[in-house]
Amino acid sequence: MKIPFIIIIIAFFTLNLSAQTSLEEYKRKRKAELEQYKKKAKTEFEEYREKRNNEFAKLISQRWNAIRHYKGLEPPVRPEPVKPIIKDSDKPKIPPVKIPIDEITKIPEPEKRVPLNIPSIPRKESVNVFVSLFYGTKITINSDKYDFNFNLKSIDEQEIGKAWNELSDGRMEEVVNSFLVHREHMNLNDYTFVQMVGTICQNYHKQKDKTKTGQNKAVLMQAYVLAQCGYDVKMARKNSNLVLLLAIKETVYKKNYLTIGNKRYYVINDTEENGSYYTFSHDFSPMSQSCSVQISERIQLESPSNYSKEKVFTSHKYPDLAIKASVDTNLMNLYNDYPMMDWELYAKTPMSISLEKKILPPLQQMTNGKSKEEATGIILNFVQTAFEYKTDEEQFGYERPFFVDELFYYDYSDCEDRAILFSYLVRKVLNLDVVLLYYPNHLATAVKLPSYNKGDYVSLNGQKYTVCDPTYINAGIGEAMPQFKNAKARVIEL
Numbered sequence: 001m002k003i004p005f006i007i008i009i010i011a012f013f014t015l016n017l018s019a020q021t022s023l024e025e026y027k028r029k030r031k032a033e034l035e036q037y038k039k040k041a042k043t044e045f046e047e048y049r050e051k052r053n054n055e056f057a058k059l060i061s062q063r064w065n066a067i068r069h070y071k072g073l074e075p076p077v078r079p080e081p082v083k084p085i086i087k088d089s090d091k092p093k094i095p096p097v098k099i100p101i102d103e104i105t106k107i108p109e110p111e112k113r114v115p116l117n118i119p120s121i122p123r124k125e126s127v128n129v130f131v132s133l134f135y136g137t138k139i140t141i142n143s144d145k146y147d148f149n150f151n152l153k154s155i156d157e158q159e160i161g162k163a164w165n166e167l168s169d170g171r172m173e174e175v176v177n178s179f180l181v182h183r184e185h186m187n188l189n190d191y192t193f194v195q196m197v198g199t200i201c202q203n204y205h206k207q208k209d210k211t212k213t214g215q216n217k218a219v220l221m222q223a224y225v226l227a228q229c230g231y232d233v234k235m236a237r238k239n240s241n242l243v244l245l246l247a248i249k250e251t252v253y254k255k256n257y258l259t260i261g262n263k264r265y266y267v268i269n270d271t272e273e274n275g276s277y278y279t280f281s282h283d284f285s286p287m288s289q290s291c292s293v294q295i296s297e298r299i300q301l302e303s304p305s306n307y308s309k310e311k312v313f314t315s316h317k318y319p320d321l322a323i324k325a326s327v328d329t330n331l332m333n334l335y336n337d338y339p340m341m342d343w344e345l346y347a348k349t350p351m352s353i354s355l356e357k358k359i360l361p362p363l364q365q366m367t368n369g370k371s372k373e374e375a376t377g378i379i380l381n382f383v384q385t386a387f388e389y390k391t392d393e394e395q396f397g398y399e400r401p402f403f404v405d406e407l408f409y410y411d412y413s414d415c416e417d418r419a420i421l422f423s424y425l426v427r428k429v430l431n432l433d434v435v436l437l438y439y440p441n442h443l444a445t446a447v448k449l450p451s452y453n454k455g456d457y458v459s460l461n462g463q464k465y466t467v468c469d470p471t472y473i474n475a476g477i478g479e480a481m482p483q484f485k486n487a488k489a490r491v492i493e494l
Contacts, residue, residue, distance in 0.1 A: 043115040045230055045287050053168035056227075056284055061161025064237060064278040069267070072254040075340060075399045082415060082442045084389045085481055086473040094485065096478060099437070099446075099458045099467060102488035107344055110190070110292035111249065114230025118180045132203040134196045136330035137186065137302040141178045141200060148175050149208055152217045155242050160220065160235070167224045176228045183229075186300045190291040192334065194231070194246060198222045198269065216242040219269060232288040234265060236279035244268040245279065247290040252339040263290070266339075293341050295349040295403075301330050307354075308332070308409055316385035317474070318378055321366045323386075325358045327409040335403050343401040343443075344492050347420045347436060351404045356428070359408075363429045373452050375430055376468065377477050383422040383470040388412045416443040418470035423494060426468075435465055436492040439484055444469040446491075447477070456480040460491060 042050075128143040141148075150166045153159050179200075183193045198218070205218040219235065219242040226233045232247035236258070245258060245265035256267045260281055267277075307326040315321040331352055351359065363382070367375035390412035392400045402410070402417040404424050413421075423434040423445050433448040437458065446458050446465035455478010456467040467480040475481075 043117060045114050045285065046116065048285055048287065049228060052285060054165060056282065057161045057165040057168065059282040060164060060235075060280050061157050062280070064157055064280050066276045066278050067236075067258050067260065069256050069258050069277050072256050073251065075253045082471065082481065082483075084384075084415075084471045084473050087475045087479070089474075094482060096454060096456050097480075097485050099456060099480060099484075100486065100488045101458055101460075102490045104460065104491045104493065105344075106493040107294075107348055110294050110296060111289055113190075114287055114289055116180065116230065118184055119177050130200070130204050130207075132200050134199050135301055135334045136306055139182055139196065139200050141175055141204070143171060143174050148172060148204075148221075150217065150221075152213060152220065155216050155237050155240070160242075163217075163220055164224060167221070172224065172228070176225055179225055180229060186302075187297050188299060189293075189295045189297070190231070191248070191293045191339070192295070192299060193229075194222075194226060194268065194291055195334075195337070197225050198244070201225070212240060219244050227284045227288070230285075230288055232263075232283065232290050234260070234279055236267070236277040238271060238277050239273060239275040241271050243270055243277075249290040249292045250294065250341055250345065252293060252341050255339055293339065294345055298350050298353060299331070299334070301328065301334070306330050311408065313382070313386035313408070315378070315382040317381040318366065321362060321378065321382055323359055323362050325355060325408045327405050328352060328354055331405060332409050335406060340400065343416050343420075344436065344438075346401045346403055347423060347492075347494055349403045351424060351428075355405050355408060359425075360429060363425060367429060372430060372432065373449055373477060376426060376432070376447055376449065376466075379425050379429060380422065380468050380470060380477060381474070383418050383425070384473050384475075387418065389414065389471070415471040419443040419445050422468065422470040427494070433465075434494060435460065436494065437467065437489040438492060439487055439489055442471070442481070442484060444471070444480065444484070444489075449477070452478065454478055456485060458489065458491060460493075 128147050130141045132139050148171050150163055150171075152163045179193075179197055182188070182196065186196075188196060201218040201222045202215070205214040205221070208214060209217070223233050223235050223244055226246075234245040236243050236245050244267070246268050247263050248266050252266060256270055258265050258267070258277055258279065260279070306329045308329050310324050310326040313323045313325065363379060367378055370378065387407060388411060391414050392398065395410070395412045402413060402420070404421050407413045407417055407421050419436060423436060426432050426434050426447055435446050435458070437444045437446055444467060446467050448463055449466045450464070452466055453464070455476075457464045457478070458467070459465075466478045468477050469475055469479065469481055472479060472481045
């Protein structure tokens with residue numbers, strides 16, 4: 001039966017009117033949400049920064065002084081790491097011992113962030129929108145009132161002050177909020193957020209101006225955004241370049257730094273050329289906080305199709321435990337660009353969700369129904385035998401600790417990488433407490449197994465932790481490498 005033409009016309013206009021009504025309702029709802037957000041009581045820092053921006057523009061317009069800089073710290077020189085030792089089953093067993101403890105340390109938690117009202121409203125279409133990529137994830141920056149470009153004739157103090165004042169005229173309010181929404185949505189830690197802001201600012205100003213002026217405007221905009229977000233940042237002039245100075249809580253290596261007011265500021269986007277650094281000592285706010293490089297929560301990159309070639313990781317003792325895995329290459333690129341930090345901080349970084357879904361289920365299935373001791377031994381043998389060994393010097397030519405995902409990406413790993421992975425798997429699969437045992441040229445672990453009393457152990461807070469060494473091949477739980485049975489270990493609590 002043919003539908004009369006008039007009915008089709010009526011249906012079309014009805015649907016069109018309905019769509020327009022829905023769009024108008026959506027716009028009204030969005031406007032109401034935004035107004036509700038703006039009416040929220042401002043935090044102490046937000047109240048302060050509204051008054052501070054103009055004052056700060058005047059302060060940084062004053063003469064900048066040359067400040068001595070220090071070459072980036074080299075990673076601590078370690079003795080040649082212990083090569084993997086294959087346990088000789090024919091040798092008589094050495095009686096178990098209590099490993100002496102040199103000191104006990106705990107990895108500090110990152111500081112709580114400066115309180116801010118971060119919009120919960122979804123990202124939207126605006127008058128001005130800039131879209132760019134950050135390690136495969138689309139970043140959308142909105143500005144309802146203005147194009148967020150600004151003037152910068154030179155990088156002398158007066159022009160920097162004028163530019164800061166211009167950025168403070170309201171054009172950056174929605175820009176800053178857009179960055180903060182992405183920080184929450186992607187679960188970014190402090191340093192990765194700094195990287196993201198810098199990448200987007202650079203890409204935006206490259207589009208506007210590919211000259212040195214565009215690069216300098218990107219640094220100034222990055223500093224401005226980070227200051228509004230509560231981070232302790234400064235800028236320095238080096239020849240004709242503007243560079244970002246970032247206060248970092250922990251020690252990072254191979255990055256030049258300046259000491260201002262007994263605080264270390266690392267040069268984030270340094271240039272290779274020689275030159276002096278000219279900067280100011282004024283702080284944007286006494287509430288501003290140092291950045292942390294710790295990654296204590298999973299970073300959420302939106303890159304589902306960018307995975308490495310699949311590899312198979314098989315336990316020698318338990319050949320049924322063969323795990324196929326591939327890794328997000330965007331995350332690998334992010335980790336590759338990450339500054340080197342003290343190796344114990346890598347142990348705090350969780351495995352990505354995508355990799356956990358491939359690694360944990362086979363381990364849980366293999367250890368299901370087993371005693372905690374037997375299950376720990378299964379995971380120990382997997383880490384001992386499923387990965388090829390090379391020192392960092394042999395593989396890269398320099399010291400390079402791994403985040404846990406990286407063991408499944410690179411072809412080789414060393415003792416510290418294996419100890420960090422083993423500690424993570426035991427905590428996640430078996431829910432057992434683990435500590436790291438650090439010797440001058442070796443890293444092992446110890447697991448809290450309350451009902452096990454047969455092997456080498458350390459005593460911590462009146463509790464026994466059984467030694468488990470992922471580099472002592474085919475050794476079971478409670479077996480320390482012979483040369484470390486009486487060596488003092490530094491215990492790191494996780």
